[in-house]
Amino acid sequence: METIKIGLIGLGTVGSGVLQMVENNQDKISNITGRQLSVKTIVVRNVAKHRDDVDTSRINLTDNLDDIVNDPEIGIVVEVMGGIHPAKEIITQLLTAKKHVVTANKDLIASAGEELTSIAQQNHCDLMYEASVAGGIPILRTIVNSFSADQILEVKGIVNGTTNYILTQMQQKNWSYADALQKAQELGFAESDPTNDVDGIDAAYKMIILSQFSFGTHLKLNEMKVSGIRHMQLLDVETAASLGYTIKLLGIARRINDGVFAEVGPVLVPADHPLATINNENNAVMVTGQAVGETLFYGPGAGGLPTANSVLSDIVSVTKNIVLGTTGNSFNNYQNQADHVKADEVVYPYYLSLEMLDIPGQMLKLTQIMTKIGASFSQIVQTKNDNPTDNQTARVVIITHDMSKTQLAELKDALEQKDTINLLAAYKVLS
Template sequence: MDKQLKIALLGLGTVGSGVPLILKEHKEKISQVTGMEILVEKALVRNKAAKAEIAKEYGIELVTDFKEILEDQDIQVVVELLGKIEPAKTYIVQALESGKHVVTANKDLLAQHGSELVAVARKNHCDLYYEASVAGGIPILRTIANSLAADNIHKVLGIVNGTTNYMLTKMVSEKLTYETALEQAQQLGFAESDPTNDVDGIDAAYKMVILTQFAFGMTLHLSDIETKGIRGLALEDIEMAHQLGYTIKLIGSSSMLEESVTAEVGPVLVPSNHPLASVQNEMNAVFVDSAGVGESMYYGAGAGAKPTATSVVSDLITTAKNLRLGISGHQFNSYKNETKIASDQEIISKYYFSIEVPDKVGQFLKLTQIVTNEGISFDQLIQQQSDGERARIVIITHKMTKAQMKQVKQAIGQIPEFELLANYKVLD
């Protein structure tokens, strides 16, 4: 072997422990592809005793002070797997400024401070790769940046949060309530004790910031992405969607409209024959609509030790190749456009409304008048059985602008005896 590439891990948890495993299992192939032997030299941990066994298995030196990694001239790549913003951001900046290349899976950090980190990497002629930050083991970022570089992407959307997809799968297949599905996900380790980022769509929104950068070259802030999670999603709406030929999924989407972009996260009624409707349990999938290839979907495990570690190691392989070729410092994503955000008048979709109204003569007509007064027509309209006092009316509209949808919501809200139970986008 001509050369060794020594790396350090920041964190030796689920994904961190998967990295030396992948490097060991695929050692011969990686060596052939890179011309190097990639070795985990050190790992930053909080508690050495807790990680002593895995450190011994792979010959890793454990440290509790980042300076021991920063000042080690033999370590050329730092792999950040701590998560959250700090101290991860500080460590990455220090590593780049010291001339060390960085691989990270930190979606929160990249979505909020990615541009700053890319600038630091470029200034110091270092590599900064983060394939594992979106959809775990699915190589979607490298696919967009490289394989689809010659294509013009119109839309990228997908199921990019395994926790909520697991919960929705159970709500559909076993008719579990939201609360029961969440409890089950937590028991299996798919959901944290505080599931806020997952169930409120924040995790998916972070990933859409990154996907938008790669697909359209535009940098969004989290506040630019309208985000709605599945918290409180009613089993009745899931069952009604099924009756109407749809499956409700938490979808992150980003679309180019002329020269502006729109991105959002929320429950969406997906037609049952759409590829995304068949994505079950904790699996992820990203669906791309582009001018050249047309429609394509990338499916796989969105989390877990081996899938995510595989993406991390793929970034290490790219870094190793760059070092061998003397071309380090190229940006992972070099596509840049001026960021322009679409207005509500430009965004067009079908919408699902579920409204509870008094069960008396004239209410159905009153609701119909509200919708038609906004110049909107129905694709489907159903009045469910009532309890004698209140009735539930479900509407799927024909295509309309997001501005019109908001006007309908406002009009419904102005009638005291009407209650809007749910309002979701419908995928064409």
């Protein structure tokens, strides 16, 4: 049986998982594709590094990319090194050398996917990146294949395992954000510098890719409002729970009229909603189709073998294309021009956490502001203060009826003019 040789760039957690799965699943792969797969060369930073978890005795281990680029035997290359640079330049070089590329690099695909796809097509090569979103959940290929005839109205979900782990610990164990983050770092769920995760940037990159597949539109990071959980207070997590909600960091992309709205931020999710049950480092993506309604895809959002499974599914797809002579097609062919969504078209209820001087007339001021902007309250609760010795201020939590983003901006502006009322947090509420 003919063998297709593979090059691997990076031998960390995911790279090791890919190597392990290629070796362990040969029978099934050859049964499906009619070809054997063999990892021939792996590019690493340090060739001398001792590696107990994988057997590289029969593999060419090198720190020279040219050993892959210039090897005519290698037809498919897997990039799992991460980061935008030099990954972009490396993948460009590989595609130009007529190598098919599989990557798990969501930062790169979200920011330069169009450019790389064009280079791949010019060279009649495949560029696959299923593992770039939600780790082991095969969400991108599902959208391409299973929703091809349906009109997707919304895609939303928990697409970052680090923040979901932190919020789960805050809710279930009453840990502070700092304590939950420290535990996540100890367990390897969070990096020593967790900025991309806790500030919502990682989730935003994934939502850009999901939006491309769902709506055919190419959003940019600077076109989205992105907020994370760095300033999340345990008191808000507890208050939300008492009101029947769980706080999750959600990415949301919606079709609104002829436009697409996308945003990442903390959201209050009703306790009986499927997304409220997704805990710890797991991910879930909910796709709402005009015909099929709501569908939920759940699974591990990261980890060596789950992510490697998605990488291997891409390798198998490329192998099939090689056998059939159909390489060079775009992973996602859906293209659609979307209008700009205006702020007054984006409507949600909101959770507002406010600190105000504990003197008469403050609620009247707030009510007057809400009346002026045409918004109204659904629930009002006075809760304990962060500081039990503080007798000067009161903490008030409000859940509003539907408000537009325009009204929310007007509310924030008006409250900034009030010395006696301080807006601590404003989170969307999923209805």
